[in-house]
Every structure is written in structure tokens, then in C-alpha cells.
Amino acid sequence: MDFQAGQTLLFNKPKTWSSFDVVKKIRRVVRVKKVGHAGTLDPLATGLLIICTGKSTKTIPGIQDAEKEYVVDFQLGATTASYDLESEPEHFIDASHLTEDAIKDAMKAFVGAVQQTPPIFSAIKVNGKRAYESARAGKKIELKSRTIFIERFELLDYDAEKKVGKAVVVCSKGTYIRSLVHDLGQALNVGAYMAELVRTRIGPHKLENAWEIADFAEEFSPKNP
Incomplete structure (x- = not known):
């Protein structure tokens, strides 16, 4: 995946994590500065959190507006x-x-x-x-x-x-x-x-298609280039 060019990533946010906790974790994994989330989830909530990287961060407002x-x-x-x-x-x-x-x-x-x-x-x-x-x-x-x-x-x-x-x-x-x-x-x-x-x-993005954060980190962390 070209994270700098831009990716829209689906994650299952863990309980007690803030949405920004997920952003920080993914930023460290993908080694791209421009990373943002498309819609906050409270720390006590779980489920679908969409993270955009690189040029895909421009699509965040549209995702936030979705049902x-x-x-x-x-x-x-x-x-x-x-x-x-x-x-x-x-x-x-x-x-x-x-x-x-x-x-x-x-x-x-x-x-x-x-x-x-x-x-x-x-x-x-x-x-x-x-x-x-x-x-x-x-x-x-x-x-x-x-x-x-x-x-x-x-x-x-x-x-x-x-x-x-x-x-x-x-x-x-x-x-x-x-x-x-x-x-x-x-x-x-x-x-x-x-x-x-x-x-x-x-919108059209479903939790069933989301990454678990640990699995994503294992797949794309620096130790597995």
C-alpha cells in the first residue's frame, strides 16, 4: 500500500482507546505524517473508525457527512x-x-x-x-x-x-x-x-471489513517492510 499517496483504512477501535490514540498508532506504523480520522468515537465505544492517510485525508469531510x-x-x-x-x-x-x-x-x-x-x-x-x-x-x-x-x-x-x-x-x-x-x-x-x-x-464502509489494529501493525510495521 502507498500510504503517502493516500489510503482509506477501516479499523475496529478498541475499548478505552481514543480516536486520536488510533491515529497516533497508525501514524507510527505507516510512517506518514498526514494521518487523520473521519469521525470520533468515544473511548468507551468500539467499532468502525476510518483512518485516512496522505492525500486521502482530503476525503475526510465527505466520509464524516455519511450516514x-x-x-x-x-x-x-x-x-x-x-x-x-x-x-x-x-x-x-x-x-x-x-x-x-x-x-x-x-x-x-x-x-x-x-x-x-x-x-x-x-x-x-x-x-x-x-x-x-x-x-x-x-x-x-x-x-x-x-x-x-x-x-x-x-x-x-x-x-x-x-x-x-x-x-x-x-x-x-x-x-x-x-x-x-x-x-x-x-x-x-x-x-x-x-x-x-x-x-x-x-456510509458504505462496514465494520466486518475492518482491520484489528494489532493485525495491521503486524502486517505493515517497519520490521516487515
Whole structure:
């Protein structure tokens, strides 16, 4: 592969790695300075992360604009400040009365063009500072809602005993799945937070075709020219 001329590479981002961690790792492997990712994944999320090298970095904006697909596991009956497991669950509410049909009915309201407020634990800049930096410092911040588009929000499985659901989401650029889960919990009046998230597709690019980082490093690292 000619990484300097430009390559579009698909990776399965490991849990706890930041998107920039992956960029740094791939830059060391391919020995090209111009390396960037096409759409951030939170450290606690896994799945498809697209890395572009060399002249292919010019295609990043187009990739970022593409439709995304995710599979999300969510916990009903509690909330967290970060809307995921970066912070501790709180505000516990009995969710034993909920049925699959009730959850599916609530999901229907989120399909189409909807207003969504990003989580305060996000990389959005407020007054020149990342929102998560202010949130972790205990400062109060307000983020503006914005219009996103949800093409599909479908329940795949629900464990009534554990109050844990699994859903597929197909959505536009700028959608926060954590916020979607939080808003679903509010609609159901029991609260909810994201437990696991896997990005499975960006436009035509699918997770099933992605490299594991260790395998890519083994194949293309300097010791194997």
C-alpha cells in the first residue's frame, strides 16, 4: 500500500482507546505524517473508525457527512451524568413495569428529524473549551439543541429481568447515541444510560471489513517492510 499517496483504512477501535490514540498508532506504523480520522468515537465505544492517510485525508469531510449505523446496549431504570458508564449510575427508578412493546412505541417518536441536545460530557467547544473539560471540573454549562435525523431506531432484544435493551440506530452526522438513549429513558419516565456502543457502518464502509489494529501493525510495521 502507498500510504503517502493516500489510503482509506477501516479499523475496529478498541475499548478505552481514543480516536486520536488510533491515529497516533497508525501514524507510527505507516510512517506518514498526514494521518487523520473521519469521525470520533468515544473511548468507551468500539467499532468502525476510518483512518485516512496522505492525500486521502482530503476525503475526510465527505466520509464524516455519511450516514452512520450503531448497535447500542442501554440500561433502563437509572441515569448517569455522562449518559454512559464514564460516570456512576444514579437516580434509580423501578422499571419492572416496562414491556418490549412500550419501549418500541417510545422509540417511534425519535424516528425522523428530531431536536437533540448533546451530552455535557462531549467534545463540543463552549467558550473555547471542550464541554467535557468543564463538566469534569464541576462547572455548569448549557449546550444548544440541534436538528438531527434518525433513519432507524429499532429494538433488537430486551432482557426484562435486567432491564437491558439492545437496539440498532441508523442516523445522520452529529447524532449522539448517548443523548438518544438518555432521551428515550426520559420518554419512558424511568431514565436510561448507554452501557455499550459499537459503530457498525459509516456510509458504505462496514465494520466486518475492518482491520484489528494489532493485525495491521503486524502486517505493515517497519520490521516487515
